[in-house]
Amino acid sequence: MSLRRTLAGCVSAIALLHAGAAMAANVEISANDIGGQVMGDKGAEAGVWVIAETRDLPTKYAKVVVTDDQGRFVIPDLPAANYKVWVRGYGLQDTAQQETRPGKVLDFKAAAASPKQDAQNYPGMYWYSMLDIPKPEEFPGTGDKGNKMPETMKSQAQWVDTVKNMCQSCHALGTRGIREIPKMFTDGYDSHTAWAVRTQAGQAQEYMATVLASMGPEKVYDLFSKWTDRIAAGELPFAKPERPKGIERNVVFTMWDWAAPTRYQHDAISTDKRDPRVNANGLIYGSSEESSDLVPTLDPVKNVAGTIKHPYLDPNTPSSTDAPRGPSAYWGDEPIWDGHTSIHNVMMDEQGKVWFTARLRPPANPDYCKQGSDLPSAKVAPQTTSLRQLSRFDPATGKWDLINTCFTTHHLYFDDDANQTLWTSSGGPGLGGGLVGWLNTRLYRETLDDVKSQGWTPLIIDTNGNGKRDAYVEHKDPVDPAKDKRIAASFYGIMPSPVDDAIWGQAMDRGFSRIDQPGYIVRVTPGPDPANTALSEVYQPPEGTFGPRGLDIGIDGVVWTVLSSGHLASFDRKLCNGPLNGPTTADGKQCPEGWKTWRMPGPQFKGLDSSGSANHAYYVWVDRYNTFGLGANVPIASANGSESLLALVNGELVNLRNPYPLGFFTKNVDGRIDDPNTGWKGRGLWSTTGTRASFHGEGGKESSPKVYKVQMRPDPLAH
Secondary structure (H helix, E strand, O other): OEEEEEOOOOHHHHHHHHOOOOOOOEEEEEOOOEEEEEEEOOEEOOOOEEEEEEOOOOOOEEEEEEOOOOOEEEEOOOOOOOEEEEEEOOOEOOOOOEEEOOOEEEEEEOOEOOHHHHHOOOOHHHHHOOOOOOOHHHOOOOOOOOOOOOOOOOOHHHHHHHHHHHHHOOOOOOOHHHHOOOHHHHOOOOHHHHHHHHOOOEOOHHHHHHHHHHHOHHHHHHHHHHHHHHHHOOOOOOOOOOOOOHHHHHEEEEEEEOOOOOOOOOEEEOOEOOEOOOOOOOOEEEEOEOOOOEEEEEEOOOOEEEEEEOOOOOOOOOOHHHOOOEOEOOOEOOOOOOOOOOEOEEEEOOOOOEEEEEOOOOOEOOHHHOOOOOOHHHHHOOOOEOOOEEEEEEOOOOEEEEEOOOOOOOOEEEOOOOOOEEEEOOOOHHHHOOEEEEEEHHHHHHHOOOOOOEEEEEEEEOOOOOOOOOOEEOOOOOOOOOOEEEEOOOOOEEEEOOOOOOEEEEEOOHHHHOOOOOOEEEEEEOOOOHHHHOEEEEEOOOOOOOOEEEEEEOOOOOEEEEEOOOEEEEEOHHHOOOOOOOHHHOOOOOOHHHEEEEEOOOOOOOOOOOOOOOOOOOOEEEEOOOOOOOOOOEEEEEEOOOOEEEEEEOOEEEEEEOOOOOOOOOOOOEEEEOOHHHHHHHEEEEEEOOOOOHHHOOOHHHOOOEEEEEEEOOOOOOO
């Protein structure tokens, strides 16, 4: 039953409900909604966010909507609870919080913000785009006795790729917790030294040292300290974001706390990508990577968060507590991460079982992986180590299966072939040795034999052009026209094609891989005996762009990726005109006609090509079956630079930002249909907080990772 509230009606009723504030529009709500209008000094405030939050439920819960062109809003489908509601928007100060329950109408009078106040609500990239980037003529680096960058850093593009794919991809660089140096690190130090100290804080010290070494530590400290010095002196971003417009105002963000403030989540899963109706209304599962062995869960119907402990095979499996660490400005000397299993990625199969890439043991491989083994793949490419393996959890029984792979795993996706093959990436050449691995899940389900069910192959390009795999030269060797050629590019993103038997992968650029080769997308045709017959094709992004990260494919076979040059990109192999094998294809520059790019919104670093953007996306997901409501085959980028999801609709990027808590940062999404008969209410995207340090964002140490459900209404007042 609807409760109609006429917001321009009886003065006495408005005075009772709204303490005398004047309203000028109508809004209809149900008993489960909160509605109203936002007015500013100059009238209705369109395209601002209204946030409702409660702690009355089993876990903290919040919902965010956007006002329409008359400043009206409806926050739909709220569980019964007491809520605090307030308004946030560009150009405005946050309003005071009002306390209410569903079924009520509120109005807000918003005050204008000063430029300094306003900038605090900008997405992080507006702040980190102020960072000075070394000029093109400074490359290649000349080492410690020169410009303080290593000689292996050969171009400005490689430096930008490193900033985005090694720094921004783990920490939201422009958030307040990054752009302002904690007092603990500035006491007794100049800002240059303070940056050196803060990059040694916490349990990621070794990883940070690796990144810094690849860029030149002294150069990083110099540029980043000058950036934070300018901000501390009052400098503000040189560009300003726009308020949501058009269909961007139809978005609804719902969020729940899960895990704990000391944990971080790499990914979350709600369903099977091949059939988004699997697990309807079921639990959401997360992957806590280095921070914990506890898999977080969320029941979005009952609003209950929980955990499941992930087991491992060997008690000597390394633990995050053993990692070198320095004092944290937030946690002191406490080692807040205690994970053994390094759960990186999580997927769901057609049976609703949950699969993980997870560390089960120390790196040394069993003998069946090594030289002398009878395994077909070991005969081709014997493996002495593996850093992460596979596991499967059955929610119905609570049983775990631990699958001891010879190859390192990173991301994983299911094929829809006869063997229900599970394909895995390995992350980078240093992690996986330039391999792609797989598990025959049909055979595994029948036998539980993880040895016979697994396989892997090196990536071999058909450079002699005869259409089959022959003897090959190694990746460091020059092309031999009589032989094929191996490449060292390990998959980061991976996805089986829905239109043929090809497997597509994406290999990282210099910034992540730290080897001197560009980023690629890679097509692998397995053949009848993949360990011995698989052939690869590689494709570089088009001239002027760089840095692919993440990969997905539409049901039309078009491949999508995001580029650290600040672009969303597609590649359609059907558009290729020239030869796709032979000696000229080893560098991946064939078929520029197959690429299309779209510039991500937002500013560019000063002095860099304005055709790119400082924006950065961690991954891309294609909504094959219109689970979100923007159409089938719509690519959606996890743009943590703009703290938003970017959807490409009819050739235009739709920017869906969540401004609360500040620092919205996701690594991927998936889409689920809970009820196809209820329109937008039965559909949505699911994701989780992906930053390694939730405490760098709004809320600090009290901020837990979130589960996000993202929905698109037909209009901003739908309920």
